[in-house]
Amino acid sequence: xxxxxxxxxxxxxxxxxxxxxxxxxxxxxxxxxxxxxxxxxxxxxxxxxxxxxxxxxxxxxxxxxxxxxxxxxxxxxxxxxxxxxxxxxxxxxxxxxxxxxxxxxxxxxxxxxxxxxxxxxxxxxxxxxxxxxxxxxxxxxxxxxxxxxxxxxxxxxxxxxxxxxxxxxxxxxxxxxxxxxxxxxxxxxxxxxxxxxxxxxxxxxxxxxxxxxxxxxxxxxxxxxxxxxxxxxxxxxxxxxxxxxxxxxxxxxxxxx
Amino acid sequence: xxxxxxxxxxxxxxxxxxxxxxxxxxxxxxxxxxxxxxxxxxxxxxxxxxxxxxxxxxxxxxxxxxxxxxxxxxxxxxxxxxxxxxxxxxxxxxxxxxxxxxxxxxxxxxxxxxxxxxxxxxxxxxxxxxxxxxxxxxxxxxxxxxxxxxxxxxxxxxxxxxxxxxxxxxxxxxxxxxxxxxxxxxxxxxxxxxxxxxxxxxxxxxxxxxxxxxxxxxxxxxxxxxxxxxxxxxxxxxxxxxxxxxxxxxxxxxxxxxxxxxxxxxxxxxxxxxxxxxxxxxxxxx
Numbered sequence: 001x002x003x004x005x006x007x008x009x010x011x012x013x014x015x016x017x018x019x020x021x022x023x024x025x026x027x028x029x030x031x032x033x034x035x036x037x038x039x040x041x042x043x044x045x046x047x048x049x050x051x052x053x054x055x056x057x058x059x060x061x062x063x064x065x066x067x068x069x070x071x072x073x074x075x076x077x078x079x080x081x082x083x084x085x086x087x088x089x090x091x092x093x094x095x096x097x098x099x100x101x102x103x104x105x106x107x108x109x110x111x112x113x114x115x116x117x118x119x120x121x122x123x124x125x126x127x128x129x130x131x132x133x134x135x136x137x138x139x140x141x142x143x144x145x146x147x148x149x150x151x152x153x154x155x156x157x158x159x160x161x162x163x164x165x166x167x168x169x170x171x172x173x174x175x176x177x178x179x180x181x182x183x184x185x186x187x188x189x190x191x192x193x194x195x196x197x198x199x200x201x202x203x204x205x206x207x208x209x210x211x212x213x214x215x216x217x218x219x220x221x222x223x224x225x226x227x228x229x230x231x232x233x234x235x236x237x238x239x240x241x242x243x244x245x246x247x248x249x250x251x252x253x254x255x256x257x
Numbered sequence: 258x259x260x261x262x263x264x265x266x267x268x269x270x271x272x273x274x275x276x277x278x279x280x281x282x283x284x285x286x287x288x289x290x291x292x293x294x295x296x297x298x299x300x301x302x303x304x305x306x307x308x309x310x311x312x313x314x315x316x317x318x319x320x321x322x323x324x325x326x327x328x329x330x331x332x333x334x335x336x337x338x339x340x341x342x343x344x345x346x347x348x349x350x351x352x353x354x355x356x357x358x359x360x361x362x363x364x365x366x367x368x369x370x371x372x373x374x375x376x377x378x379x380x381x382x383x384x385x386x387x388x389x390x391x392x393x394x395x396x397x398x399x400x401x402x403x404x405x406x407x408x409x410x411x412x413x414x415x416x417x418x419x420x421x422x423x424x425x426x427x428x429x430x431x432x433x434x435x436x437x438x439x440x441x442x443x444x445x446x447x448x449x450x451x452x453x454x455x456x457x458x459x460x461x462x463x464x465x466x467x468x469x470x471x472x473x474x475x476x477x478x479x480x481x482x483x484x485x486x487x488x489x490x491x492x493x494x495x496x497x498x499x500x501x502x503x504x505x506x507x508x509x510x511x512x513x514x515x516x517x518x519x520x521x522x523x524x525x526x527x528x529x530x531x532x533x534x535x536x537x538x539x540x541x542x543x
Contacts, residue, residue, distance in 0.1 A: 056441045080444030090436035092303040096489030100431075107432050108444045160443070 007032060007195065008053060008071075008083070008164050013062035014220075015045050015052065023049060024220030025062070030164060033190050036197040037210035037227075041240055044218030046199040047088065050166045053197070054085040066164075080108035084162030086153055088169055089146075098144065099137040101152050102128060105159035127155040131181065146173040158185065165189060167198040171205065183209050203248055207231050215239050279409045284510040284524075285503035286412035287403065287469050288479075290461040292502025293419055295476030296483075296494055297458040300430050301451055302362050305484070308477035309462040312369030315399075315471035316376025317346025318463070322470075323383045323395050332405055335398075340467035346372055347459040355455075359448035360437055365455075400523030401472030403510050412468060419461050420499050426453065427491035473525045475502050478532040485539045505531065 013026040022045030030036060030053075040046050051057040053064055055071035064071040066082060084105075094101055103124045128134045131151040136144065144152065150173040157165060171179055186196045186209070200206060206213055207227045215223040215230060217239060223230060233245035294309040301307065310316075321342030325335045346369075354368030384395060397404075406412075423430075432445045433454075441447050465472065479502040480494065488494040509527035516522060 051438065054442055056438060076441070076446055077444035080442060083442070085438065085442035087436055087438040087442070090439070092434070092436060093305055094434050095305075095484045096431075096434075100489055104432055104435065104443065107428065110428070 008064065008066055010053065010059075010064045011062050013049075013052065013064070014060045015048050016060040017045075017048070021220040022218055023216060023222055026222055028214065028224065030195045030197060031212075032163075032193050032195055034195055034211040035186050035190050035209065036195070036212050036214060037206040038197065038199040038214045038216065039201070039203070039206060039239060040199075040216035041218055044216040046216055047168050049216065050085065050087075050168050050197070050199065054083050054166050055079050056085065077108050080160070080162075082162055083164045083166065084157050084160040086157045086165070086167040086170055089150065089153075089172060094141040096141060097138050098133055098141050098152055099124065099128065101141045102133070102155045102159060105156040108160065123159050123161070127158045130158065130185065131155040132178075147175060147178065150174055151178060154182065154185070162194075164195045165197070167196065169200060170198050171200055171202065179205075203231055203236060280403055280406065280510065281507055282409040283406040283412055283468065284403050284506045286409060286416045287406070287465045287472060287503075288475050288506025288509075289416045289499035289503035290412065290419060290465050291472060291476040291506070292479035292498040293416075293423060293495060294458040294461040294465075295478075295502075296480035296491075296498045297423060297430075297454045297461075298476070299480055300433055300491070301454040301458065302366055303434060305481050306477070309458060309465075310373070310471060310473070310476070311366070312350040312459075313346040313372035313376050314343040314459065314462045315466060316373045316380065317342040317344075317349075318466040319399050319471060320376050320379050320383065321345070322398055323380060323387075326391060326395055326398070327383060327387050332407075336405070336467045339398075339470070340463055343459070343463035343466050346376065347455075347463070351455065355452075358451045359441075362451070397523050398470040401470040401525035401528075402521075402523050403469050403472075403506075403513075404521065405470075406468045408468065412464065415461065415464050416499060416503075419457060420496060422457055423495045424492065426450065427495060430454075430491040469524075471525065472506065472528060474528040474532045475506055478528075478536050479505060482536060482539050485542070 008030040010026055010028040013023060013028070014021065015023040026049075038046050038049065048057065052059045055064065055066075055074065058072065066074065066079070071079065106123065125134075128137055131154055133148070133151055133155055136148060136152075141149070141152065150170075154170060157167070170182055174182060186198070189196050190211070210227060213223075213225060213227055213230045215235070217223075223235070236248070237243070237245045291309055295307070298307040298309060298311055299305055302311070318339040319342070322335050322339040325338040330338070349372055350365060350369040353372075354365035357364055380399070384392065387395065429445050429450050432440045432443050433447070433450060435443070437447050462476070480498050483494055483497050483501060488497050505528065506524070509531055510524045512531075513522045513524040513527045516527075
């Protein structure tokens, strides 16, 4: 929100695990105001790419910059004031209540080492309301259902108000009502000039609600473009394997796009 | 007691200032350090079953202390050996399992649990070949016993320093309860903070083990119980652990001294006897 210039940029990014190349020489700039969808089969490197874009893992080659500064050189708290990450679900124990959990998203700003960057004190309450957690606020986090936990994780990310939000399969466990909530949130973030990038497995969602798509083929190849260009039956079968396009054809997205 | 008789007042005062007073002070500091170490270990491993001896500290300390006793060494040497043994156990656990601590604490946990099992077997071996008359002293050390504790001032300094150090990390520790990748994304340096926890908890535990043997249960139960009671943020939890752990051990030690007086029980027996019903009652609460 402080800046509307192109912010997070990956240059010639190569990601490898062992001897396998997942992503080869990726050039990607996350534009302000866009929702980017990242699609690919299991193990294609989507989560790894998000971790690298978040500055939490080093790429095999290439580099990621934030406003022209190498991400790896930024102090962790500074980085956390600009980039937020929603990792995939984690079954660890959290001892506190839901409101304690959500409020941790403000750590990059509350900590004495960081400068307060204008958080209203009711940010947490507002996000609890947005994600329909207000009534659960005092419940022990560990007593929540899977979908409620996912909403709490999303609220925790939302209170961070990062200008770049990276979400790893945010639709997990969400019912349609809360998928719509997520969609509205992502769109409002983008409208406020921020960037949302998310991995997902649902081409319908990608077709309707993402501005750009990144396909990761898991063998180094990648494709970047708008949904209308990328979401064809042939392209999806190339991405996910033979026969997969049948999963979506009956709904008729092929005709409407 | 004897203090009621005028003639014995001086004696009573001496007992209070030279025996009971220091022992109560040492008991409080030991209990506080153990509960603090337990809370730090639970946060380090993101597991409510973690406790100060999880990584083999008591095994390492016990083995070297018992070898010293078998060789007929006097207490200060036993204490030094116990301290060395606990540091040995922690170093081995760190060397064998500490590589990936930024992402995954499981290798450290596994290395520590394996070491504890190995030390346990060696302790059993030492016990089984030791002449019977030396066994009671060894068992008291293994169960934990405050009768030997000679340096309450040292323990108190350690308790105050450790509490202050842990409090300085409190905000980071709250975040460290989240998945490592999430904690890192919020700006916490996960691996360095985890190593600080490891060292701080290890130092607290080693110090207590060297002074009073392996007093069980305080470090597992006190932080867990306080968390159940709603002390979830570390800023409140850590000082509460120091206070509650200290109080529990003072109470347990008073009972250990008096229940079958003039004989004493190992204080570890009492901490468990007091703690188990309390913990079971807490777990039944909604």
